[in-house]
Amino acid sequence: MMAIAGTILFISFILLLLVGAPIAIAIILSSVITFFTVLPFDVALMTSAQRMITGIDNFTMLAIPLFVLAGIIMNNGGIAFRLVNFAKVLVGKLPGSLAHTNAVGNMLFGSIAGSSVAAAAAMGRIMGPMQEKQGYKKTYSAAVNIASAPTGLIIPPSSVVIVYSLVSGGTSVAALFMAGYIPGILWGIAVMIVAYFMAKKENYPVSTLPSIKDILYIIGSAIPSLFLIVIVIGGIVAGIFTATEGAAVAVLYSTILAIIYKGLKWRDIPAILKETIEITGMILFLITSSALFSLVMSYLGLPEAISNALLSITENQIGILLIMILILLLVGTFMDITPAVLIFTPIFLPVAETFGMDPVHFGMILCFALCIGNMTPPVGSALFVGASVANVRIEQVIGTLIPYFVAVIIVLLLVTFIPQLSLFLPNLFNL
Amino acid sequence: GCQGDSDQTKAIELKLAHNLPLEHPVHLSLAEFARLVEEKSSEEIKVKIYPNAQLGSEREVIELTQTGAVDLAKVSASQLEGFESDYSIFSLPYIFEDYETYEKVMNNEKVTDKLYNQTEDIGFIALTYYNAGQRHLYTKDREVHDVNDMRGLKVRVQPSQTSVQMINAFGGIPTAMDYGEVYTAIQSGVIDAAENNETALVGNNHGEVAKYFMYTGHQIVPDMFIMNATKFNQLSDDHQQVIKEAAQESTLYHEDVWAKTIEEQTEIAKDEMGVNFIEVDKTPFIDAVQPLHEQFAKDEKTKEIYQLIQEAKQDE
Amino acid sequence: MNKAKKWVDKLLLSLSSLLIIAMVVLSIWQVVARYVLSIPSPATEEITRFMLIWFGLLAASYVFGAKKHIAILFFREKFAAKTQISIERITDTLVILVASILMVYGGIKVVMLTIAQTAPATGISMAFVYMSLPLSGLFIIFYTIHGMLTNKIKENQEVGV
Ligand code: NA
Numbered sequence: 001m002m003a004i005a006g007t008i009l010f011i012s013f014i015l016l017l018l019v020g021a022p023i024a025i026a027i028i029l030s031s032v033i034t035f036f037t038v039l040p041f042d043v044a045l046m047t048s049a050q051r052m053i054t055g056i057d058n059f060t061m062l063a064i065p066l067f068v069l070a071g072i073i074m075n076n077g078g079i080a081f082r083l084v085n086f087a088k089v090l091v092g093k094l095p096g097s098l099a100h101t102n103a104v105g106n107m108l109f110g111s112i113a114g115s116s117v118a119a120a121a122a123m124g125r126i127m128g129p130m131q132e133k134q135g136y137k138k139t140y141s142a143a144v145n146i147a148s149a150p151t152g153l154i155i156p157p158s159s160v161v162i163v164y165s166l167v168s169g170g171t172s173v174a175a176l177f178m179a180g181y182i183p184g185i186l187w188g189i190a191v192m193i194v195a196y197f198m199a200k201k202e203n204y205p206v207s208t209l210p211s212i213k214d215i216l217y218i219i220g221s222a223i224p225s226l227f228l229i230v231i232v233i234g235g236i237v238a239g240i241f242t243a244t245e246g247a248a249v250a251v252l253y254s255t256i257l258a259i260i261y262k263g264l265k266w267r268d269i270p271a272i273l274k275e276t277i278e279i280t281g282m283i284l285f286l287i288t289s290s291a292l293f294s295l296v297m298s299y300l301g302l303p304e305a306i307s308n309a310l311l312s313i314t315e316n317q318i319g320i321l322l323i324m325i326l327i328l329l330l331v332g333t334f335m336d337i338t339p340a341v342l343i344f345t346p347i348f349l350p351v352a353e354t355f356g357m358d359p360v361h362f363g364m365i366l367c368f369a370l371c372i373g374n375m376t377p378p379v380g381s382a383l384f385v386g387a388s389v390a391n392v393r394i395e396q397v398i399g400t401l402i403p404y405f406v407a408v409i410i411v412l413l414l415v416t417f418i419p420q421l422s423l424f425l426p427n428l429f430n431l
Numbered sequence: 432g433c434q435g436d437s438d439q440t441k442a443i444e445l446k447l448a449h450n451l452p453l454e455h456p457v458h459l460s461l462a463e464f465a466r467l468v469e470e471k472s473s474e475e476i477k478v479k480i481y482p483n484a485q486l487g488s489e490r491e492v493i494e495l496t497q498t499g500a501v502d503l504a505k506v507s508a509s510q511l512e513g514f515e516s517d518y519s520i521f522s523l524p525y526i527f528e529d530y531e532t533y534e535k536v537m538n539n540e541k542v543t544d545k546l547y548n549q550t551e552d553i554g555f556i557a558l559t560y561y562n563a564g565q566r567h568l569y570t571k572d573r574e575v576h577d578v579n580d581m582r583g584l585k586v587r588v589q590p591s592q593t594s595v596q597m598i599n600a601f602g603g604i605p606t607a608m609d610y611g612e613v614y615t616a617i618q619s620g621v622i623d624a625a626e627n628n629e630t631a632l633v634g635n636n637h638g639e640v641a642k643y644f645m646y647t648g649h650q651i652v653p654d655m656f657i658m659n660a661t662k663f664n665q666l667s668d669d670h671q672q673v674i675k676e677a678a679q680e681s682t683l684y685h686e687d688v689w690a691k692t693i694e695e696q697t698e699i700a701k702d703e704m705g706v707n708f709i710e711v712d713k714t715p716f717i718d719a720v721q722p723l724h725e726q727f728a729k730d731e732k733t734k735e736i737y738q739l740i741q742e743a744k745q746d747e
Numbered sequence: 748m749n750k751a752k753k754w755v756d757k758l759l760l761s762l763s764s765l766l767i768i769a770m771v772v773l774s775i776w777q778v779v780a781r782y783v784l785s786i787p788s789p790a791t792e793e794i795t796r797f798m799l800i801w802f803g804l805l806a807a808s809y810v811f812g813a814k815k816h817i818a819i820l821f822f823r824e825k826f827a828a829k830t831q832i833s834i835e836r837i838t839d840t841l842v843i844l845v846a847s848i849l850m851v852y853g854g855i856k857v858v859m860l861t862i863a864q865t866a867p868a869t870g871i872s873m874a875f876v877y878m879s880l881p882l883s884g885l886f887i888i889f890y891t892i893h894g895m896l897t898n899k900i901k902e903n904q905e906v907g908v
Pocket residue numbers: 110111112113114115151152153154155156157158
């Protein structure tokens with residue numbers, strides 16, 4: 001019976017995805033249909049309806065819309081531009097320097113905003129025209145932007161990581177945030193290494209550094225933006241406030257900064273709120289529908305069954321990790337990160353825990369693997385936005401993306417098999 | 432293992448949900464309940480346990496039990512407050528002066544008849560209770576011997592008005608925060624104290640940051656074992672009897688398991704974490720919360736159960 | 748119909764905007780309350796959580812109107828335009844089914860069940876919280892029917908976070 005119900009769950013889900021139903025609707029409908037096979041009609045409906053409410057009844061969850069709002073305010077408030085100038089000073093002497101500036105800009109912007117879409121859009125808009133002027137190929141610039149945009153999902157703050165924290169049964173958000181720094185920065189460095197060799201091959205120019213006086217000015221004007229990281233992440237890590245409160249502080253701080261920079265005016269506010277509502281309405285609906293999907297899976301005992309099946313293939317820890325990574329990479333190619341984290345954490349985390357893996361480390365592997373899907377077809381947020389702001393078609397840029405894809409997968413393997421890359425910082429801060 | 436047991440399709444399967452890990456004493460007692468039910472019913476009833484909050488938080492699981500998606504659940508009496516105001520009596524500090532009084536009341540039929548069946552019209556009944564310990568105060572670095580020592584102490588409270596009023600009555604400063612944040616909050620000094628039973632020291636590692644544990648015993652809140660009412664009423668008289676007996680026997684079984692757990696954890700906290708355990712005179716604490724007692728004795732929603740408990744204390 | 752949509756858009760945007768601003772203020776208030784004023788606020792947290800539920804569902808309904816819920820259109824776009832419209836109609840019908848049977852019908856049943864149930868810190872009836880589901884279900888039905896009548900192919904985004 002359970003096996004039949006489980007089959008119904010997955011087949012109806014995939015069919016609904018294929019016909020182009022909104023992903024959240026596909027998740028809800030397949031869950032409810034499955035519930036009908038094991039519960040009376042009204043009980044199935046009431047149970048599902050309840051879970052759609054309780055699925056977002058969580059104070060930590062509020063951090064997600066608030067970080068999105070903070071990111072959008074920064075995007076409107078002239079902060080992105082100051083970060084780009086700062087990045088230029090850092091990496092301006094490398095071949096293909098503007099590409100490196102783009103990558104570092106994505107890491108910096110992502111480290112305060114936490115959305116690959118926002119980062120890819122902001123950086124692509126600023127960097128694209130500059131690179132074109134210096135004779136960079138459009139596909140080259142677009143690929144660097146797309147490949148480095150998802151770093152903001154790993155480098156804190158990150159809504160993906162908050163979702164993992166919730167679904168994994170309360171793994172510390174502070175620990176997960178600290179865990180993200182090294183893997184996220186390594187991702188960025190991997191992208192820069194590939195960009196370096198490609199730029200050398202194409203003989204792209206090295207930028208001239210601005211004068212010392214200008215450098216000091218650039219650093220000075222980036223400091224208030226960078227200080228946000230210290231306040232928000234520092235406050236969360238030190239236990240001064242919770243992730244949610246930290247996100248609210250980020251909103252307040254970025255608003256003040258945007259007003260000082262004169263980038264933010266009263267009349268901009270409705271548009272900022274509208275953008276926030278559109279993004280978070282979509283994410284929260286996905287989250288709550290995935291909560292329902294997870295309930296159906298637990299009810300059928302599927303996570304346990306899948307774990308047992310995995311463990312029956314091989315008892316070898318490396319083997320199981322590789323299988324899980326492969327599945328996550330595949331899922332990430334076509335599925336959005338949030339529902340994927342919600343659906344796969346309860347399935348894979350217990351397996352990882354059977355061989356004593358730290359949930360913080362495993363969370364990093366899971367989020368990292370799924371975030372790679374952000375830059376791949378058929379569905380990839382960074383890919384779509386990055387290609388669209390660069391005015392290239394997706395098919396054109398895919399070829400250029402392949403070496404980046406390989407480089408990032410190598411980083412994923414390092415993160416998987418060297419736990420210290422994730423755990424060193426959380427341990428250092430006693431989290 | 433979903434196929435191939437066709438000879439057992441006649442067996443009734445009951446789904447039991449709780450939010451604790453497999454090694455927790457409550458899980459052991461629930462597993463004992465399951466074993467007893469299967470044995471006593473000659474395998475006519477089977478119990479499938481969903482541990483670890485697999486089906487959701489306690490609040491969600493109560494709702495699942497109301498609708499019948501879940502048949503049985505273990506939930507804290509404090510979670511039931513929102514569903515039936517009688518259960519809020521357990522939040523009232525020192526409604527039981529000590530553990531003996533608590534046991535006496537919880538085994539008084541007049542009390543349990545009212546409490547256990549009260550919720551039938553909202554979809555569930557209670558079968559029995561499980562001992563979930565006494566709540567005590569623990570601090571980072573301050574000894575508390577008397578209620579006066581609590582003046583100005585920032586104490587994390589559970590999200591309920593009664594708990595806030597209790598800490599106020601003691602002279603402390605109640606602070607609301609999620610239970611998961613208590614460790615860091617004590618460590619960084621955001622709060623000075625929290626309150627819970629002994630298992631918080633080891634189970635949640637609070638003993639690493641809180642070094643004084645005062646036996647204030649201000650609240651004794653049981654876990655309740657609830658069942659979907661329709662499901663229970665559909666069972667034959669024999670099967671109902673089986674469920675009731677198994678529930679009561681598992682409560683007795685749990686007494687032992689729980690006592691042993693507390694003893695072990697206290698030892699670990701003392702020896703490995705260096706926590707100091709301090710006996711306190713409860714009288715000034717009890718005096719401090721008398722206004723709260725008057726409030727509960729007067730309130731329409733709680734006066735009946737309050738009176739019933741006071742009478743049960745006098746019963747022989 | 749278009750006028751009605753504009754009106755609903757405005758309503759949902761205003762309500763969601765008010766809610767998110769209130770949640771920012773309350774979250775900051777919580778920090779201030781803890782450090783500066785030493786006032787406990789279990790009620791603040793509970794109210795904020797309930798606001799998040801209302802915000803999430805109202806915003807999600809708005810997104811149905813704005814057609815910004817992510818979907819995988821990669822496969823659908825392989826078909827001829829006519830077939831695409833038929834598929835589009837099928838998915839619209841599915842959305843209406845989910846919204847009416849689960850969100851409205853199931854939601855109302857849950858509201859009835861939870862009328863007497865109260866939240867621990869504020870004592871608010873949980874029915875008030877659960878009301879958000881049938882209500883947002885109605886908005887989603889409205890938007891979807893509006894979309895079907897205006898007869899344009901839906902351009903769901905394929906973009907997430
Ligand atoms: Na980030």
